[in-house]
Amino acid sequence: MSTTTSTPTDAPEQGPHLPELYRDDEYSERHVYVPHKVGLPPMGHYLSLVWKRRSFAFELSRTTMRAKHFNTVFGQLWLLLNPLLLGLVYFLLIDLIRGHGRPVSFFAHLLGGLFLYQLLQTAAQEGSNSVVRGGGLILNTAFPRTLLPLASVTTSFKRFLPTMIVWLIVHFAAGGGVYIEWLWAPVIVVMVTLFSAGIAMFCGALQVYFRDLSSFLPYLLRIWMYISPILYTWEEVPAKYKPWLEINPMSSMLACWSDVINHGKAPDTNLMLIGTAWALFALLFGALFFISRERDFAVRI
């Protein structure tokens, strides 16, 4: 594949130049640009640049949301109404397929899972477009490009929070209580957010090479949702399929999530560990893939 061989021609010995990169601090504002193979820049320096410009990611997320009118009353309302309607559609569908008699508490389970899954879904979809859409800025300004997919994750997170209000209403309507175990919920949300950040960075970089990714992505994400315990509960899965579904990183996270928020049960330690491992792995893999590629973006956009 031509796209994976984008390594610039053999770089001459980097040895003598490399240490200077580390001296490139903000005070002297001295920048040295030397050839590189597709590889990683000094990570400490890179991360400090990301941190210094974090307000750019927040601002980008805010303006994107504003451009979609999510700052208006009806825009906000839509953010709540849209997932609720979607949940309703799925509930009716499931109810129809699997015979009547699903309790309202199942609707709460479905909504909770759906909303958490949408955190990943939005991050992946927005993230995949973030780099290509940021083309103008990429061609004009030198800044750590990871800020673009990270802004998408911020947007996704901001859209997730209000949906929890909808879930709460349904939860109480179904007769659910307030549980001390809810303290686990933020941990799981962080886990999914980190996982989503990794996926967003991976998709964002991949989209530069394959522009049709964003047209496949909705289908992939839909399938991913069907093999996650959202439209059914983890307990309902027949034992012989469980090992297969366990491969899905979202399974463990969503299983813990449903236990915690719907039933007030402390999450299964094993599943939590698997989820954490997946989240960290995705984050690391996505970030390294993105960062090792990002200096190539300017010529490909």
Place this chain on the structure above:
Amino acid sequence: MQSASSPSIKVENVSITYRTAYEKLPTLRTTLLRLGRREKLVREIEAVRDVSFAVDKGTVLGVVGANGAGKSTLVRTIAGILPPTEGRVEVQGRVSTLLALGVGFNRELSGRENVILGGLAAGLDRDELEEKYEEIVDFAELDEFMDLPMRAYSSGMYGRLAFSVAIHMDPDILLIDEALSVGDAKFRRKSFERMRQLCAEDRTIVLVSHAFGSIRDLCHQAVWMNKGNLEMWGEANEVVDAYRDFLGVKEDRTDKEDL
């Protein structure tokens, strides 16, 4: 370590080669279709070949050359946007870029949002930006347009805002790529004055332009790029003379009127 005598931009034996695909947009579909046929639809472009020069502090360097001579690529490398394939670029100070006109601006967002986003991406913090915002708008004379989406802007307004943002980023080094051809005569005069003022403050400017008048008028030194090679580096008027002779064109009135 920063010594007074060290140049603010040092370009040493820089070559820039990049690969580009023939197809307009790379997609997974075309990649898969191509896989069976073992076609290689990638072309290497040697945009810049073994170029070396240096720019001292407080100097305006003009860059001339035909379309596709590697001028923009070279400037992008100085800005740190494209990595060099070979060689080394050293830059002392904060760089502000005004590259190919208008890009960097998202047309759906308002002028205000674009200024803030561009500034934050360039590394300014919010307080600094708040401070400079009024100045930027005043200089661009776009007061009543700042809350409109930029797709409503004329190309002149676009260019004015871009220029105003670039010079207000408090740059030690200002890189300008063919962006001065927009704007009316009045704004152009104003921007020339502003660039001279920046120079007097010991800032460095690199100006890519096709307008001989601007180069002669503003630049101390110039480089002439020809098909990726550095054809000449020297005093601005001499370089422009040589380039003009090479092109075989007379410097007609329109060039002089450029100012």
